[in-house]
Amino acid sequence: MKETKTLSKVTIHFAGDSGDGIQLAGAQFASTTALAGNDLSTFPDFPAEIRAPIGTTAGVSGFQINFGSEEIHTPGGRPDVLVAMNAAAYKKNFANLKPAGVVIVDPAGFDKKNLRLAGYDDEENPLLNKPSDYQFYEIEVTRLNRDAMKDVDIAPRDRDRSRNMFVLGFIYFLYNRNLEVTLHFLEEKFKHKPAVLEANSKALKAGYNYGDTIEAITRYRIEKAKLPPGEYRNVTGNQALALGLIAAAKKSGLELFYGSYPITPASDILHELAARKNYGVKTFQAEDEIAAITAAIGASFGGALGVTGTSGPGMALKTEALGLAMMLELPLVVINVQRGGPSTGLPTKTEQSDLMQAVYGRNGETPIPVIAASSPSDCFRAAYEATRIALEHMTPVILLSDGYIANSSEPWLFPKAASLAEIKPPIRTKSGDFLPYERDAKEVREWALPGTPGLEHRLGGLEKEDKTGNVSYDPENHELMVKIRARKVALVAKDYPKTELLQGVEGAKLLILGWGNTKGAIQVAVSQALAQGLSVAQLHLHHLNPLPEDLGSLLESFERVLIPELNNGQLVRIIRDKYLVKADVLDKIKGQPFLAEEILDRIKKLLKDGDGN
């Protein structure tokens, strides 16, 4: 008889070699779990190398998922369950497992060679000395999976490649999931490779059936989460960005042009968009980052919605062109999916260290609006908002996402197309009496497209005369134009909704102010602090430049402000500079997102000991 226990929340960490298919198994578990009605959050974490040294801890790829019948805001802290495909995966992750947690291992991954590569001493094998308070499932995945492959027509060297599906099948059994989503996914993916399809489907089913055959196993049930009613889908940050761009282009009646050069972790946006040609999306894989943005500027000049996407190093290369776009006053969306820096830095790790670059990093007085996404599904809103500002204010806009948001997924209560706000670009159709740099009350100029008779004009990066746009070196005019461009960007803040606290009340002792991917972790930490009776509140910024006009007065009502950031303190400097408030930073620069407990600890320290450090 198998027992079934009901749980409200579980965190599973899948870990294996980077060639073990961990990301795929994790993503499948997430899709299935989302469809089963749980709330969830995921965190894929993998090495930068395509095939990092096999069997070593440096080559371990991880995928963590936190799911439950309650609301989930983070991928979870310490996991309840660790799936370790080899000794290195075990070594890297065991210490982090919750006490009395569950461990699922394949002993074949703990042979002499694997133990040595993982850095265990001679004769040391953790499976021979298992801590008794943990629950171990030692499953001979490799052997059982090879048995399952017996009648499948694949090369011997390929038969172990479906081990990830075997393990996934077993976990599906453990958590009472059905196989349908993954079977369907495999059918799509291996449409043209029947043998590979058969191998993977068989492995998945074999893993599931294995769970069914072993005795005395406890299964778990996680009830559906009580989410707001409506239609949901699972979505990653990069997917949501792509969708937001297409939606915004459609709603503004423009074609979407996406120029990009492949770079981790932004390339998936290019892949998503390249597959949407039936939506009229034109993607251009440029020869370099500079061509990607300047082609997007050319497309915008021609009347398309020009967009380019990249990550930190690519952003550095685009800097000069950003200045050009600002001078031309053409719409442009520039996405920076931030990663660990500086220079090439940590390509697959997350960081929020390009905020200063986005707000300030250009030659000359070059104000550009900056928007940040705070979660995978929020990327849709952020892309839509960035596009709206770019088009309605005739300006380049920088959208900051990051590696964590880009690859993670969560359920998304998605909007109906009809409910999305209209976007109205100021396209000029009337010919005659046209001055390219005449402006409306918001300092926005009109967009005259090549091909329109009577509006012929020349744009350029040289300073231009007010209204006419002719080249001008006049000192008075230069100062005037710098001030006009600054005011134009400042006026973008007039469109913002009222700034509201997410939790807590004005006048609390401590405000936790966040931006970007820290939202979920702060949410959990602040709600726990409030439950403990602490005087704390949460505010999250989506617009980083210009900052909301009502932010200053709101900040003043708090005794102290704490800003958790995955950098060495960037927003905190902007806030201090602008509002002269007492703000402290909680920094973390480890390529990993915050854990809620790290923020909670600091809140307690600040409020109980009055000591922020």
Added chain:
Amino acid sequence: MEMETKLTARDLSSDQEVKWCPGCGDYSILKQMQSVVPELGIAREDIVFISGIGCSSRFPYYMNTYGMHSIHGRAPAVATGLKIANPDLSIWVITGDGDGLSIGGNHLIHLLRRNVDLNVLLFNNQIYGLTKGQYSPTSEMGKKTKSSPLGSVDHPFNPLALALGADATFVARSIDRDPKHMREILTASNKHKGTSFIEVYQNCNVFNDGTFLNFSDKKLKDAFVLMLEEGQPLIFDQGKKGIRLNGLKPEIVNLEEGASANDLWIHDSKDPTKAYILSRFFDENFPRAFGIIYQEDRNTYEDVLMDQLDQAKGAMGEGDLDDLIRGKRSWTVE
């Protein structure tokens, strides 16, 4: 759109004062462009000039069409994006030897291989003019300038060979001092579907005066200029000399001393091997070739892209936004 009245060269001239140095070769190129454009049958609003940075790149300001004076070296990329956004436009990239071959060299070669349907005019004056006289990537070795007081140690680019190496589909050379020839080449480049690359020898009379004297001086040019004409033998020096091919080796023969005109190399701009040899007429031993060195028909980038879009729409139907947002798997929470 139909034009009611034919444009004149005056209609093409903008209200901005032209600010090149007096005597600069750029004036002649501008003039030829302004007189050729009305003959092309293209509405003024459909014409766009895109440039980078440098003396030549001020060009768009002087044309009363749409235009953009972009940033250093990037005009080919800007123009590519513009053409993809609106394939109906007639786009002219104006660049120079520094802009197009140094800082923007990467964009230029990728434009050529992609074969986006637009025209590139590379004003080659073999010097940096706007920054007041440093050697450029086309300056000859040993050239003494402010930045090379003992002579340049850089081996120069051969722009036509570079263009051919990048698989350009239209490669030509002209010179500021031969207006008629330039008009012919501009007209032919407009006709060509694909990227047309035209190198224009342009005299910078302030920082590099006379560098192309061999090809413009009345007395000298006969011996140094080889005017290419499709289907005609390669003859120069007022009919006195010709060029024939011995295998793949070109030889100059003297037609006055008994060589037969029947043995001469006949210009065939569709022949890539001959085009390559012509592009290597780059030293004192051979006359410099002017005219269309090479042309071929090849699909343009934007045509293939538009075909893909049409096919995708045909196969999957015009995309519905709600379907897209919903994705393949959604579920409903009651």
